[in-house]
Amino acid sequence: MSAPEKIAAEPRTEFGKGAARRIRREDKIPAVIYGHGNDPVHVILPGHQTMMALKHGGANALLALDVDGTEQLALTKDVQVDPIRRVIEHLDFVAVRRGEKVTVDVPIHVVGDAASETLVVNENTVVSVEAEATHIPEFFEVSVEGAEAGTQILAKDLDLPSGTTLLADEDLLIVNVTEQISAEALEAELEEAEAEAGIEHDAPEAETEAAEGDAAEGDAAESTDSE
Incomplete structure (x- = not known):
């Protein structure tokens, strides 16, 4: 600072x-x-x-x-x-006062590019620490450069400057690197979740019109047979 x-x-x-x-x-x-x-x-x-x-x-x-x-x-x-x-x-x-210890929430800055086909999730954007009032860190930098899916960065992994004490749980999850899900897989998961919840969607307009057309033809055929 x-x-x-x-x-x-x-x-x-x-x-x-x-x-x-x-x-x-x-x-x-x-x-x-x-x-x-x-x-x-x-x-x-x-x-x-x-x-x-x-x-x-x-x-x-x-x-x-x-x-x-x-x-x-x-x-x-x-x-x-x-x-x-x-x-x-x-x-x-x-x-x-100078030399006084204070409790503050310090922001987390995530830098770098993780491995391809991964998703970087910043689970916590600040972390609680104790520091001298005149030596409060402006932010903590966390690098995910080249990180593979499954990588997790915890509060205890942060590089704290001298005189700064971690107050948050040392196992607090800061950054989680997961495998990037494809659009197809995401849609499949959504459909499965909706099915489990009993959510039904109306049929597309084209399908509805086709069904109505088939029904009309069936009615016409029945009318002709009766004549």
């Missing part, structure tokens, strides 16, 4: 939806810092600088917030994003 981005934070004195909208119109972000048994501290952060710091720092970005002249290390815990405009609406931070 790189050095935390230093950002000047303004104290927030106005609250409510109207105040929050005014803050966002000024390209700023309302945020709160809590932790260590202290009262929550409500602040306002510069929009663009904060957004870039979060983008660079990843899911567990650590920021050095200057609050009234005092630097506070703040670990990102929750990012609220507008689903339409994709802008940050609010941020939650946890106050931390």
